[in-house]
Amino acid sequence: MTESNLLPSGQKRIDSLEMRGITKRFPGVLASDHVNFDVKSGEVHALLGENGAGKSTLMKILYGLYHPDEGTVLLNGEPVTISSPTDSINLGIGMIHQHFMLVPTLTVAENVALGLPSSRGALTDLDKVSNRILELAKIYGLKIDPDAYVWQLSVGQQQRVEIIKALYRGAALLILDEPTAVLTPQEVDELFVIMRQMVRDGHALIFISHKLHEVVEICNRVTVLRNGRTIGTRPTAETTKQALANWMVGREVGFAPDRGETKLGEVRLSLDNVQCGSDRGTPGLRGVSFDVCSGEILGFAGVSGNGQRELAESITGLRKVTSGKVYLEGQDITNMSPGDIMERMLSYIPEERMRDGMIKDFTVAENMILREHQKQPYSKNGFLNLRGIASHADELIQKFRVKTPSRETMAKNLSGGNIQKIVLAREISRNPRAILAAQPTRGLDIGATEYVREQLIEQRNKGAAVMLISEDLDEILALSDRIAVIYEGQIMDIITRENATPEKLGLLMAGVRSEDATPVVK
Amino acid sequence: MRSKLSTLFDALLPVIATLAALAVGTVMLLLLKVNPIEAYAALWDGAFGSANSFAETLVKATPLLLVALGICISFRGDVINIGGEGQMIVGAVLATWVGLTFTEAPGWLIIALALVAGFVGGGIWGGIPGVLKAYFNVNEILSTVMMNAIAVQLMNFLLRGPMIDPAQAELASKIPQTARLIDEFHLARLAPTRLHAGALIAVVLAVVVYILLWRTIWGYRIRAVGQNPHASRYAGIKVSRYMVLALLLSGAFAGLAGAVQVYGVNYRMITDGSASGFTGSAGFNGIVAALFGQLHPLWSIPASILFGALLVGANKMQRVVQVPSALITVLNGLVVVFVVSSEIWRHRRQRRRLAAAGEEEAQPKPDQPQVQKEAGQ
Numbered sequence: 055m056t057e058s059n060l061l062p063s064g065q066k067r068i069d070s071l072e073m074r075g076i077t078k079r080f081p082g083v084l085a086s087d088h089v090n091f092d093v094k095s096g097e098v099h100a101l102l103g104e105n106g107a108g109k110s111t112l113m114k115i116l117y118g119l120y121h122p123d124e125g126t127v128l129l130n131g132e133p134v135t136i137s138s139p140t141d142s143i144n145l146g147i148g149m150i151h152q153h154f155m156l157v158p159t160l161t162v163a164e165n166v167a168l169g170l171p172s173s174r175g176a177l178t179d180l181d182k183v184s185n186r187i188l189e190l191a192k193i194y195g196l197k198i199d200p201d202a203y204v205w206q207l208s209v210g211q212q213q214r215v216e217i218i219k220a221l222y223r224g225a226a227l228l229i230l231d232e233p234t235a236v237l238t239p240q241e242v243d244e245l246f247v248i249m250r251q252m253v254r255d256g257h258a259l260i261f262i263s264h265k266l267h268e269v270v271e272i273c274n275r276v277t278v279l280r281n282g283r284t285i286g287t288r289p290t291a292e293t294t295k296q297a298l299a300n301w302m303v304g305r306e307v308g309f310a311p312d313r314g315e316t317k318l319g320e321v322r323l324s325l326d327n328v329q330c331g332s333d334r335g336t337p338g339l340r341g342v343s344f345d346v347c348s349g350e351i352l353g354f355a356g357v358s359g360n361g362q363r364e365l366a367e368s369i370t371g372l373r374k375v376t377s378g379k380v381y382l383e384g385q386d387i388t389n390m391s392p393g394d395i396m397e398r399m400l401s402y403i404p405e406e407r408m409r410d411g412m413i414k415d416f417t418v419a420e421n422m423i424l425r426e427h428q429k430q431p432y433s434k435n436g437f438l439n440l441r442g443i444a445s446h447a448d449e450l451i452q453k454f455r456v457k458t459p460s461r462e463t464m465a466k467n468l469s470g471g472n473i474q475k476i477v478l479a480r481e482i483s484r485n486p487r488a489i490l491a492a493q494p495t496r497g498l499d500i501g502a503t504e505y506v507r508e509q510l511i512e513q514r515n516k517g518a519a520v521m522l523i524s525e526d527l528d529e530i531l532a533l534s535d536r537i538a539v540i541y542e543g544q545i546m547d548i549i550t551r552e553n554a555t556p557e558k559l560g561l562l563m564a565g566v567r568s569e570d571a572t573p574v575v576k
Numbered sequence: 577m578r579s580k581l582s583t584l585f586d587a588l589l590p591v592i593a594t595l596a597a598l599a600v601g602t603v604m605l606l607l608l609k610v611n612p613i614e615a616y617a618a619l620w621d622g623a624f625g626s627a628n629s630f631a632e633t634l635v636k637a638t639p640l641l642l643v644a645l646g647i648c649i650s651f652r653g654d655v656i657n658i659g660g661e662g663q664m665i666v667g668a669v670l671a672t673w674v675g676l677t678f679t680e681a682p683g684w685l686i687i688a689l690a691l692v693a694g695f696v697g698g699g700i701w702g703g704i705p706g707v708l709k710a711y712f713n714v715n716e717i718l719s720t721v722m723m724n725a726i727a728v729q730l731m732n733f734l735l736r737g738p739m740i741d742p743a744q745a746e747l748a749s750k751i752p753q754t755a756r757l758i759d760e761f762h763l764a765r766l767a768p769t770r771l772h773a774g775a776l777i778a779v780v781l782a783v784v785v786y787i788l789l790w791r792t793i794w795g796y797r798i799r800a801v802g803q804n805p806h807a808s809r810y811a812g813i814k815v816s817r818y819m820v821l822a823l824l825l826s827g828a829f830a831g832l833a834g835a836v837q838v839y840g841v842n843y844r845m846i847t848d849g850s851a852s853g854f855t856g857s858a859g860f861n862g863i864v865a866a867l868f869g870q871l872h873p874l875w876s877i878p879a880s881i882l883f884g885a886l887l888v889g890a891n892k893m894q895r896v897v898q899v900p901s902a903l904i905t906v907l908n909g910l911v912v913v914f915v916v917s918s919e920i921w922r923h924r925r926q927r928r929r930l931a932a933a934g935e936e937e938a939q940p941k942p943d944q945p946q947v948q949k950e951a952g953q
Binding site: 370372391392393394395396397402404406409410411412413414415416420424425427428433436437438440 | 790791792793794796797799800803804806807808809810811812813814
């Protein structure tokens, strides 16, 4: 290696880490089946795979949260035992979790110091911690104020706090678990700058993602897992997004869904200067107006928490609209009950599908009729018609390829993708006039994502008006005919598909109104 | 195989828990220098030893079952009804008033009216906390308990004042009881024992509640709201309305239990002035029976019989082996504690199994349905 064996942080570098023949069984499930994986100093190694492929299991083993049934971990060629996160931290392994492990009401320095012994015994040594944070921040080019409260920071800044925290604890190898899932495109770019800097300095990085373009952009090598097995490891330079996707799923996947033909029809849903509050009592929507027509997909891009939830809820009657009007097919539906609105054939695929979209302790069949149970053939004169419910469930299970042992299986025992298929089946099978889909593919693997997107496009081609709220820009760009950018409860702009670029949308998402973006509607 | 065994184990768990409770009871009996075999033999004999004692067990089980049916409804709707005592009382008061007021009417009509009155009275007493919870966010556990206190005092006032037996009003003792219902208004006896038609009514209603919960829109919605109010609201179900309905129906069944006690057992409303003087704590014990029956109306039948048997058998045990009556209460309590904890334990075990099989990375694969089945047990 280079002249010294030390990283800029003063930590000893990890030249190589190898996981060999790792096997982990859960009752009835083989989560990892003789998996091999290695990472070297100065590289970003991507771990790619669908949900359930075994990525998290492998990383939890490396971080000491699980113990492998078989296999060895070699650090710089020496076998090591990692039986707890403390062990892995002592070995120089750090992990940035997808959901940040920060206390919002504490400062950055306090968060970093949390759980570590103080050099002053019972007294805190926050000044020392702050100095060290500033030192590390300087070395790695991370802008961070140790005295800022975490709740004041943006998501991207909070992630930097997590990185600092890991570096402070002496991480030479960092595991980044889907680090870009919550970031804007600009924040992703900033993260990549930091990652490149760390790699240059001799850190080893493991990057978990299922966003293929990011893997291709930032990683040196990529290992693909499928069904708990290593499918292979390749330098990213020798592969393409399409090849990786096929590799990951194990078959050809339609990468950009075929959008087919559509005919733009009359205005189906229309919002006129709608305002509403948020859960915290602050303004949620501050005057939102737009039209959605039959046969189009209107995408809503934006960073999470900018009014997407409030928008969906005020359209569906779940949140009180304080001023303005909502029209469905010309009829005023403002502040009607959710039941009455959905009765008018507005379908809703809620963001938090486990909480709002389905009942975990109900069977698949019972969940399939959640919306329409009061109608024939599912019930008559107040009594449920079990035969009608069963045949409806069987039909949808088959049509939407829901993988379930039977229609009587409790929904909680299905995978996230199959649960979303149930919600989708229920909402789409009623041939709605308008569909509101909020984060419909979040957390789904490629196969299920592909399926959900196809279904939304099919609905559009059949003449439904589709509203797609998503934080995934790729999804918005792949599906939408027009794209509205939502920022702080307002629509920044609505751009047509042809005029949209990630850069342009990114600026709008950050609240920068660019003059050259072509306004199309209102 | 493993899953079959563990299913069997889960099903037998309440029985195992009961036996464990009796085992602890054995230790207590030994400490009291009583032969436990003799004591439990007396308990068994008292509950099931003869046609008469078995009939007594069923008589005790009847109000427990009726209350338990209501509890099945409310707990399935995720509203906790601790107000069975008060609801029984109000139902009984209304039913008694019917029987004492319209003495000229035919018996079948009055009995039917009285049962309806009990149902309505309990329903009102359960519905009030339901409205308070659904529309004013008042905790239903607190409000139902407080409604119990109100009902007890109301009963004490009525039975000592406006509704007191004219015969007692003359006497110095002034036992708080109403006049006796005329013979035509008594629920039919089923055998030459004290067993009355109320037991049959309760069993039939258990089937009705089963149908209500799993075969009707009302039941579907009550269960949906109980399992996940968010998703129910998103699906267009009026959550508040079904919360009220669940508590109202729950109270109604308890009210019916009160009416049945009056028309089937005592033929008058009578109390000893204590809080449980009229109900014999059936409003509370019914909750236990329902939980023991896993909140299933049909399983509540054997569960109620078990607790009825414990109550009746305990009397005999007390007489035969001369243990303090407090021990009987302890024994009942032990069964409750063991059953409820075994239930919690079973849930945890199931969750752990689910967690292990359902880790994000280890989600049941489509090609491994047997895993899902196992996790579903």
